[in-house]
Amino acid sequence: MANIILKDIEKIYPNGFKAIHKLNLNINDGEFMVIVGPSGSSKSTILRMIAGLEEITDGKIFIEGKLVNNLLPKDRNIAIVFQNYALYPHMTVYENIAFALKILKVPKNEIDKKVKEVAKKLEIIELLDRKPNEISGGQRQRVALGRAIIRKPHVFLFDEPLSNLDTKLKVSMRVKILELHKELKNENQSSTMIYVTHDQVEAMTMGDRICVLNNGKIMQVDTPLNIYHKPNNKFVAEFIGTPSMNFITGTIKKNEKDFIFEFENNILILNEKLEKKLQNYINKKIILGIRPENI
Ligand SMILES: Nc1ncnc2c1ncn2[C@@H]1O[C@H](COP(=O)(O)OP(=O)(O)OP(=O)(O)O)[C@@H](O)[C@H]1O
Ligand SMILES: [Mg+2]
Known part of the structure; x- marks a missing residue:
């Protein structure tokens, strides 16, 4: 259980x-x-601490039920694909992808089969003989992905x-990563994935759950x-969604008939369903958030 x-x-x-700061997840x-x-x-x-590349000042990290605070990165059964992928420059694409299996002394023909399988999936099969400096940035990123996924x-x-x-490749790679996730699950392999991004579309479309961080x-x-x-709060409301949520400062009022939000010289009659929730805010200043599509 990973x-x-x-x-x-x-x-x-x-x-x-x-x-x-005292993070629990x-x-x-x-x-x-x-x-x-x-x-x-x-x-x-956070990722670097889970991987064991960064010391933890306080607290505990458990992976598969095991306390890993003092475990070396190589003993954590983790693969990482970084923001700045670092490929071995003197090795070909093939050798880069094969590297982890070679270290594990997997037989040559088995490595060959796996490298080709991964390269096909990532559409880099025609690049296998080239060195990293002979391929584009996007292709390098795919090689880095291949190198991580080959070990399962x-x-x-x-x-x-x-x-x-670029946008088109991004979309197709997102799909590939999700496919990989599904495949490993179907093979009854645990494949827990933690995916860091500042791209909202990625977050909203890929995550089973999303963890929103600030400071x-x-x-x-x-x-x-x-x-x-x-x-949960204004930060999340503002951070998620493009175009972003609108915020208006005003006061909640109640007259004989209506439940209203008053701001500047305007009033907005609120749905009476909200009355119960906003009971305690009558005559108080609040910030009203409204998504563009709801106006
Ligand atoms: N070695 C370091 N020494 C001191 N401060 C650091 C060090 N590494 C990172 N920081 C600081 O810790 C904070 C978090 O950095 P981190 O790289 O985790 O942010 P991030 O969310 O990944 O940002 P980005 O989206 O730009 O990649 C930043 O304020 C950064 O300046
Ligand atoms: Mg970062």
């Missing part, structure tokens, strides 16, 4: 900067969890793996629909 538990995680970088076995948040919200820091580890960590691709704190963890329709 579930991941982050318990009271704190991260303070050596320069004293506190990047993560449970990721289920086989789940596709998307982490979104603005630049600098500590998305990569229990946990995949993706850190903005599609950020350098190293979790704002909300929920399904895409709940994140969109029932945001």
